[in-house]
Amino acid sequence: MMMRMVPIRAIGLLVGAILFAGGASAQDRTAVERQFQSWLQSDIWPAARAKGVSRQAFESAFRGVSLNWKLPDLVPPGSRRQTPKKQRQAEFGSPGKYFNRGSVDGATAVGRQMAKTHARTLAAVERTTGVPGRIILAIWGRESGYGRVAIPHNVFEVLGTKGFMATRADYFRRELIAALQIAEAGHAPEAAMKSSWAGALGQPQFMPTNFLNHAADGDGDGRADIWRSEADTIASIGNYLRHFGWVPGRDWGYEIALPANVSCTLEGPDRGRPLADWEAMGIARVSGKPFPDVERRGEMFLMLPAGRNGPAFLVTPNFYVIKDYNESDLYALFVGHVGDRIQYGVGDFAAGWGAVGGLYRSDIAVMQRALEREGKDVGGADGLPGFKTRREIGSWQERNGERATCFPTKAMMGRLR
Template sequence: MFRILTLILVLSASAASAQDRAAVERQFRSWLQGEILPAAQTQGVSRATFDAAFRGVTLNWDLPDLAPPGAEVRTPKRQRQAEFGAPERYFNRGSVDGATRIGREMARRHAATLAAVERQTGVPGRIILGIWGRESGYGRVSIPHDAFEVLGTKGFMSTRAEYFTRELIAALKVAEAGHAPPGAMKSSWAGALGQPQFMPSSFLDYAADGDGDGRADIWRSEADTIASIGNYLARHGWVPGRDWGFEVRVPATVSCTLEGPDQARPIADWARMGIERVSGKPFPDSELRGMGSLLMPAGRHGPAFIVTPNFYVLKDYNMSDLYALFVGHVGDRIAYGMGDFSGEWGDVDGLYRSDVAAMQRALQEMGYDVGGADGLAGFKTRRSIGRWQEARGQAATCFPDASMESTLRP
């Protein structure tokens, strides 16, 4: 009898859930017709384009960060963030070697296009290849989702609905312009399009025609992909003739709390402080006069770098320090045959983002600028930890670890 009752309850719950989803699906269709279509039409999107985009599209309930109407939004209390808890994982052997090996092949295959884009934009071909490899494996990684399904779902019921609604309208404008071949409007789970993984608004602003056919097809055209990445970086301020950065040795006399673009100084000044390139070569004369910043993505637990303003242009593509570092590193390996970083990533304790956020809140209450209590150990958090350590008479490591949890509590 108990089993029968349990089964009835389960079936009833499933039926109720199905009814709830069906109701939400109806709300979704009403939202598309009542809000998205009129908004898109005011920006030049035709009814035919709209109908084609949403033909057969339903809500994708498997996407992350959804907030269905009437549902309670729950945020996981403890969440691992490997990119910051253990930075070396970002540079795993397979990712680095694969991006380098295929990147060299692509450098040979597309030498003429890469050279032409570099002449037009000032962005080195190796940097374009580094981004292309990281974003889509040079077009070899499957991009499985229907862009309108993803953006429609997220625009209707995600925790960032307003942002994704804007991107949905932008995607409709892309379709209206006819850049994508039929059936090619594929995206990531977050709505990023094509081989360079542009959000639709970025496509409208930066996509470029690299093969001269009058379209910017970042799904199937490698030349358009190369041109689009170069145009994006150039428009975001890439400085021609400057490198992205150099791996260095930072003596103990130079505090890791000096990290960050807001503490930039001429590279000649860093050299006078005793910072040297790990290669043993001097900084190029052309770079000595330029501004450079200290970057220590794992604090004293990993490699260190002097980076130029071009490093922060790479961060405009993706706001992660490790992303920009990966792109520059792989580009150097492709073009110059460079090996691994000289500095070793230390054995950093894996932390949950909630743990790091708790430390950030504690530091904020003490007056430190950590850049927001988001659970991500960016440069402001790293150097604030170092300043807190120095204030306590400790050697600064400038990176969170589990031993700090008991003393760094809000």
């Protein structure tokens, strides 16, 4: 899936299906269901009609649809949002688990086959968009296993439920209207309107608004079919990345050796420097090869997905374009790494992943709130150790006379709260 501001991993990630109203009685749920059906008629139908959706398409979309209480991040009417505890996604578990052998090797092996099968389409899309075929392939593989993984959910059930009572209901309401527009236009057969748990569609896992804005015709038949056409899937991913600023000619990033005297708090897309500045600090590629000359004409950014407990990278603006597809450092790193394996046959990262992770999301949120009380910007107390959280943890460690590692650990829990 592809959702610009939120990760939508239905493929390859463990999603904690948290039910905030898990103890609600059947009677309570029946009352909420009535409210949902009323909302569809009084709110969604007028909004859909204003976008050209017919009554027939609307009724067909919602025939037999009811609330899906198993979806994550639900806040039923009258309840208060709670902080889920038992979640184990890679963003707050061990980062190394995201790069498990099966996922990396599977995406690479099938990606190489797809590179041969679709060589002409990939080359044409790269000429048009500037996006390397290996990056498109890696995204396709991560999102839907190159179209081989079944997408399980009814998109109208998912977006209806989340538009009615999710933590970001307004966002999902807009996506629901867009899904109805897709159905009205006949872009996909009704049976193909399946989605991830967050409402993402088709082989590239586009959210409905992104389909309307970025889907492309790659096979020349006048349609953009991300469900059945592999060429259209390739063209659509390339078109999306071009729209969000892919810089032709530049790579996504390079694994580096980070000297001990270079602070991990220098990480982040807002702390870019010319390559020469990083090299002056002693930073070099782990491969021993020089950085390409093209990278000297723009900024590069330090990226430490596990702080000093894992591989280190200098990345280009293209890394953050990949993040526009899915807002996760690990996702973008997986895509870049698998793309390199597909095309260049590279091996694993030179540095291993340290024994970190195992924290609940709520544990990290406690640390984030403690840092916020000190006036620090951690990017929000969401329980996810993004770059702002990582570097503020590093700064906290430095203020307390410790070696900065820039990653939350269990040992910090009793002290940073």
